[in-house]
Amino acid sequence: MSYRLSAIGYRLSAEGKIVNLTLHVWRQAGPNSPGHMVRYDAPDISADMSFLEMLDVVNERLIERGETPIAFDHDCREGICGSCSLMINGAAHGPNPGTATCQLHMRSFRDGQEITIEPWRAKAMPVVRDLIVDRSALDRIIAAGGFISAPTGCAPDGNSILIGKHLVDTAMDAAQCIGCGACVAACPNGSASLFTAAKITHLGLLPQGQPERLRRARRMVTQMDIEGFGGCTLFGECQEACPKQISIDTITMMNRDFLRAALVPEAATGAESD
């Protein structure tokens, strides 16, 4: 017996204990190998398990049978590191809004459900193996300018600068980005605009981020293009997929800073950071 949890049809197991699932998992031996979906039965899964714990159980069973376990990425398992990047039934991070894959529990699936599990699909984030993709392009966008190199003093100095609450709240909302890449995977253009905009916004709104503000926007957006991410046409899928619910408004701020940076010479867009 189960009951409807939401209008879009997620169900809880009323017993809250065990679900029997059928998985269809993308298996790919390496970056240059062809991949394909493989069907696995996953019986007797506790509804209290996280999605990654369910995969752990499946892998233990595969190992017991002498089969190769499913490769998937993970680290913190508490919604912080952004490693757990899975497309679950066609949705980045699965069916629950504002929830990273590691925070998704099997009670969100109904007994007997079939679940497809695929890696992120984006030209700039190629598959490494099975469900693991190379997200280093996002790191290179950060390295291009997602930092403050101007002297900012120590914590007491920071605390002595009064900043309006609205600005702080907006900056901290943007700072929640965990670099998971769900926004890229969900975007029909494969754009990393929400990720890049979140990083630009959280630094660009605070006083400490002002000296390099325009240079940061110019360099990070340029690096995003170099990495092969697509352009933003404001579909809004990124905002829906983001486990930290970063607002698409950050893209407006990024575009504004990038345009302002384009109007002045590179040397005038911020403090030297190299």
Ligand code: SF4
């Ligand atoms: S903006 Fe959201 S979806 Fe994109 S990388 Fe950051 S946390 Fe992930």
Ligand code: FES
């Ligand atoms: S494993 Fe770190 S966010 Fe999911």
